[in-house]
Amino acid sequence: MRFEQPLWLWLLLVAVALVVAYVIAQRRRSAYAVRFATLPMLEKVAPRRPGWRRHAPALAFLAAIVVLTVAIARPVTDVQVPRERATVVVAMDVSNSMASTDVAPNRFEVAKEAATEFVNNLPEQFNVGLVSFARTATVVSPPSTNHQAAVDAIGNLQMADSTAIGEAVLTSLQAIQSLDAQAANDPPPARIVLLSDGANTSGSPIDEGAQAASQAGVPVSTIAYGTPDGTIDLEGRTIPVPADTESLQGLAEATSGSFYSAESDEELRDVYSDLQSSIGWTTEEREITNLVAGIALAAALLAGLASLLWFSRLP
Template sequence: MLRFAHIEYLWALAVIPVFILLFIWVSRWKSKALQSLGDRNVVNNIVADVSFSAPRLKFILFTIAYALLVIGIADPQIGSKIVEEKRKGADLMILLDVSNSMLSQDMMPNRLENAKQAIAQLIDNLHSDRIGIIIFAGEAYVQLPMTTDYSAAKLFLNSINPSMVPTQGTAIGAAIDLGIKSFDFNDGTGKSMIIITDGENHEDDAVAAAKNALDRDVTINVIGMGSPEGAAIPIYQGNKQVGFHVDSAGQTVISKLDENMGKEIAAAGNGTYVRATNANSGLNIVMSQIEKIQRKTYDAKSFKDFEDRFQFFLAAALLCLVIEFFITNRKSLRLSKVKLFEVKNP
C-alpha cells in the first residue's frame, strides 16, 4: 500500500511543463541568434568546440532531479504488512437519520450537517473504541462497519447525504435491528448506540427494538435534532434549493422534533436523551454515559507498518544534479575524434 505523507506537495510537479516550454523558447531564440551572425558553415567552424546536445542533456537531468526532489519531499510511504495489535475499548455504533426532514433549517446550516459536524467531533475524541455508522430513512444501511480507522470514518461521514437512501421515511427500529446484527458479541466488549434523529418515526416499533437491544446488553442513547416548532423541508435540484415539500392540500410540510419518541427510545434502551442545539450537540452528555460501559481488550488490524521511502528519491535527485554539474557545454576532444560512421577511402 502506497501513500504520501504530504501529498499536497505534489502540486509542485505542475510547473514542469512550464520549464519545458521555457527551455524550448530559449533554444529557439539561441538558434535564431546564431543564424543571424552569418553563414551557417562559418558559424559552425567558429563554435566547433561547442556542444549543442549538452544543454538538452543538462536540462533533462535537471527536470528529472526536480521531479524526484518533489516526490521525496512529499514523503512516499509503503505499508508493507497488516499489523495486529491489542486494544482496549468498546463498540460504538452511530445511527444517523438521513431522511429529507433532516434537511430542515431550524438548525444551522441544517439538521443533517449539524449532526455530521457533531459526529466528526466525536470521532476526534475517540482513542481505542471501535466505531461504525448506519444511515437510515425508510430503510437502514451500514455505511461503515466497525473500525478503529478514524480517518476512514470521517471520510465516509463526509459523503453522507439523503440521496443515499432512496426510500423515504424514518425507520428507527430497522436501524436498531441492523445495528445489533453488525455487532460481534463474541469479543465481550461493551456495546452502545447513538441515534441521531428528528424523531419522526412512522415506519416501525422503535421502542420494541430498543428493548430488544437492551436484552443484548446494548445501551441506546438518543440525540434529538431540530426544534419542537419545526421548519419547512427544502427541495433541492443539485445544490440549488427550488422550493419546499407540500402535502396533498398544497400546504407546506413542517417537520417538528418529536422529543417524546426520542425519550421513549432512550428509556427503553437504558440510555439518555438529549436535545441538540446550535450551541451544544449534546454529545458530551451522551459520551459521559457511554464511558460507563465495559471496555475489554480486542484484536485490531491496521496498516501501521508504513516505512518512509523519501531517501531513495532524494538520493537519485542528488545524483542527477551531480551529473548535470559535471556536464560542460564544450565538446569532449576524445569523443570528437571517434568517428564511428566515417568511411575511409582505400
C-alpha cells in the first residue's frame, strides 16, 4: 500500500497523544477514588465495575481516528479486477502418447475434460480458440467469443503421430494475429496455453516458436502433463512417454509465461483453474479512500453505540 498524500500521516501523532492523555486520565481517576474513600467503602458504593467495557468505546473511537487519518492520506493498493477482454488460444497435444494410462482413464480423456472446464470458466467476452498439434499444428477453432465452438472442437479431437510443439506456438500466433488484424486499432491482450506430454519431434524447433511469441508480446503458459513413468504400447513394444519439462519450462520463461507440471487429473484441473484466475483478472492500482473512510465511520458508530448501551452517554 502507498499513499497519494502521505504528509497527512503526521496526524497519527494526535492519536498517540490521545492515548497518552487517556492513560494519564485513568490513573488520576483511580488515584482520586482512593483518596475519596477507603477500599471497603468503594466496594459498597460501586460494587459492580464495568471492567474492559469502560475502555472499549475509547478504543473504538481511537481506531476511528487512526483509520480516518489513513483515509485522508488517500491510500492506494493493488486490487484484482476482471479483464474486459482478451484472446486465449488453447494448444493441445494430441500425439499418441496421450493414450498413456498413467492418468486414469488416460491422459487424452482427462486433458479434454479439463480443457473444456477451462474454456467454460473464461469470461464470456474473451476470444477463445483451439489449436491441436501432433505431426503438424492445426487451428481447429479460430479465436472468437463463441466458446461453445471451442468446447465442441475439444470433444472432437483425435490422436495422431509425433509432437510439434514449436509449430503449435507459431500456428497459435497466426490465429491471434489474424484476429488482431480485424481489430488493428486496439487488439486485446493475448495468451497461449499449451499442454504437452512429450518432446518436440516434428516441425519447427521450440526456440523458433518462443522467439516469435516473445517478439509478438504473447506469453505462452505451458503445462507438462503426465508422470515420468508413463508408457504406451506400440506394435508390441512398451515405449516410455515422459513430458519434456525442461523444454516446456524454457518456452514459458522465454515468453514471460507460466510453467506448470501436472501428473494427475486433480493437478491438471488445479492448473487450469489457476490459469483461469491469472488470465481472467489483472492487478491494478486503485485508490481505496472511500473504503477506509467507511471503516472509520463504522468504528466511530461502534464507539457511540457501545457507550450508549453500557453507560447511557456518548464518549
